[in-house]
Amino acid sequence: MRQNPSFRDVEKLSAYLDQQLSSSDRARLEARLGSEPSLWEILTDMRQARTLMKKTPVQRVPHNFYLTPKMVGIRPPLPRSVPVFRFASITAAIVLFFTFAVNFLNPIAAAPSLAAVPYGKGGGCESTVPGNCGDNTQNFQPGTGYGGGPQETATSPAITAMSIAPQTPGTTTPEPTPQPGLRSMEQPTEAASILPTAEPVMGKPAGEKSEIQPLFSGLQIALITLFLIFGAIALIIRRITITKWQKRQ
């Protein structure tokens, strides 16, 4: 029958089993053990449990727990040239990217500046071609001019005359006699002087071949070459080093 031993006593008994008590504590406890059967009972219980735990069978390991370089993330020491080549390759790639970015953004940046070119005096749209004035085209009336003065009405017949002239074979083309309708051919009027100005907006004439832009500029080709060469060198050196290192391991 236990006589309510305190937990402090239980702790001392446990330490006594493991010989962790000081000599004085040990002597005191041994004296009590002789007179208190409940303490002795607890000691016996704990000793039995402890003895049994020490008999726990030892299991054999299912496999060896060797570590491999891969497990612990050990990497072969790379030559100093590898990061240099890698850096050069990455730098070439970044510069290349910026050249592409500049090429891509240039036409977009140029467009608003073209649109902002003034067309001439008189305010509003002075173009003689219908459709170049946005919503105002509905006001265009052939023969009456648009946005300028009455003299601009000659433009339309002049164009007609130019287109008709080659269709009259056999007729020598004498110096054109000044006619009221062809006046604009010889004496450029205000409207005629405006035409070349308006040309960039209208685009190039249909018959004219546009200049073909090369896909890559010289700089870009050089950068691509550098990127590929430096990258390939870095990869090859790294691969060779790793292979040699793995063979040594």
Next chain:
Amino acid sequence: MDEQLLIRSAQKGDLDSFNSLVLAYQEIIFNTALRILGDDELAADATQEAFISAFRNITSFRGGSFRAWLSRTVTNACYDELRRKKRRPTTPLEPTNDEDEEIESPHWLADPELSPEKVFEQAELEHAIQHCLDSLPIDYRSVVVLADIQGLDYNEVAISLRKPLGTIKSRLARARLRLQECLQDFWELLPAAFRLENKSSP
């Protein structure tokens, strides 16, 4: 080879030296993990994790008991495994024989040098101990595994678990009392060699 020499080489990054230490300690570490976790596969995982962690942090070892230092890494790995197990509980697949019946002790873990009787006795004892260990709170279990099963002294247990000596003493006393109560239920089932002695006065 001298252990201190191997440790110093391992601290310089020599994996071969560390693997020599692995060979020397893998059984202790695996059995510690096995008794804390109660599962072979989890114990193997925790042991491997513990050795990997030990190699990565071996520079932090400043002398003293290398066994206690390794025990700390394995108990940490066991706590991690238990936390993982808690988050994703799984049903263990018990090994079965040809007739599709469960085998309590996998035969591939049994020592072939033991007689069938001994194997049976050990299996019974192991089952009883593991059952009682599993019934203990993890903090008590770690203490009793390190102190009573692995035979570490109080200071080494305190280093392993990073707890004050008083806490270790207290936990060990409580754990022993609980274990004794639990093992009483297995008394009749245990082989005679392992039965408790008579409780007689000194």
